[in-house]
Amino acid sequence: xxxxxxxxxxxxxxxxxxxxxxxxxxxxxxxxxxxxxxxxxxxxxxxxxxxxxxxxxxxxxxxxxxxxxxxxxxxxxxxxxxxxxxxxxxxxxxxxxxxxxxxxxxxxxxxxxxx
Amino acid sequence: xxxxxxxxxxxxxxxxxxxxxxxxxxxxxxxxxxxxxxxxxxxxxxxxxxxxxxxxxxxxxxxxxxxxxxxxxxxxxxxxxxxxxxxxxxxxxxxxxxxxxxxxxxxxxxxxxxxx
Numbered sequence: 001x002x003x004x005x006x007x008x009x010x011x012x013x014x015x016x017x018x019x020x021x022x023x024x025x026x027x028x029x030x031x032x033x034x035x036x037x038x039x040x041x042x043x044x045x046x047x048x049x050x051x052x053x054x055x056x057x058x059x060x061x062x063x064x065x066x067x068x069x070x071x072x073x074x075x076x077x078x079x080x081x082x083x084x085x086x087x088x089x090x091x092x093x094x095x096x097x098x099x100x101x102x103x104x105x106x107x108x109x110x111x112x113x114x115x
Numbered sequence: 116x117x118x119x120x121x122x123x124x125x126x127x128x129x130x131x132x133x134x135x136x137x138x139x140x141x142x143x144x145x146x147x148x149x150x151x152x153x154x155x156x157x158x159x160x161x162x163x164x165x166x167x168x169x170x171x172x173x174x175x176x177x178x179x180x181x182x183x184x185x186x187x188x189x190x191x192x193x194x195x196x197x198x199x200x201x202x203x204x205x206x207x208x209x210x211x212x213x214x215x216x217x218x219x220x221x222x223x224x225x226x227x228x229x230x231x
């Protein structure tokens with residue numbers, strides 16, 4: 001599975017959109033982009049995932065560039081409760097070859113939402 | 116309720132005393148995995164299992180063993196714990212990659228282990 005690169009930290013004002021970037025320049029055609037977040041020392045929580053089209057759910061939006069080498073997680077109206085570490089990972093999808101089950105989380109981006 | 120359950124949640128032990136951290140999931144997931152989390156190092160994968168009786172090493176397997184005799188359970192075994200295994204441990208499970216429903220990981224609440 002490909003490795004991802006994220007900025008170590010970001011700040012965002014409460015009520016504003018938080019845009020968290022992720023670079024995955026070596027992503028393969030059968031790899032999905034997944035985002036998780038971890039609040040304090042709780043277990044990471046799934047947010048959203050996508051392959052090549054932009055995705056939106058009740059928590060966030062995921063924008064994937066056309067070449068799929070990077071993506072951006074958007075929290076449209078950040079609240080103080082969104083303060084967390086956000087992880088971007090890539091993972092092989094259905095029928096993907098080379099699916100080893102190995103996952104690399106990295107250190108993620110610490111998002112601090114400020115009042 | 117769909118969940119991944121780890122036990123114990125907190126444990127203080129001494130060097131060399133064998134211990135097992137259990138992990139159980141009730142979602143019939145094929146894939147299970149263990150991670151450790153240390154300050155400044157993020158989540159690092161220890162071992163994973165693609166199905167019953169199928170296990171493989173992650174990035175930091177040294178000093179750990181696992182087994183997958185049943186689909187729902189994936190215990191992490193520390194045969195001779197050392198202080199450098201003091202860490203926060205997470206177990207996770209998921210389906211095996213079936214299209215759009217593939218791959219969402221469900222994590223347990225974590226097990227904080229201290230080895231003196």
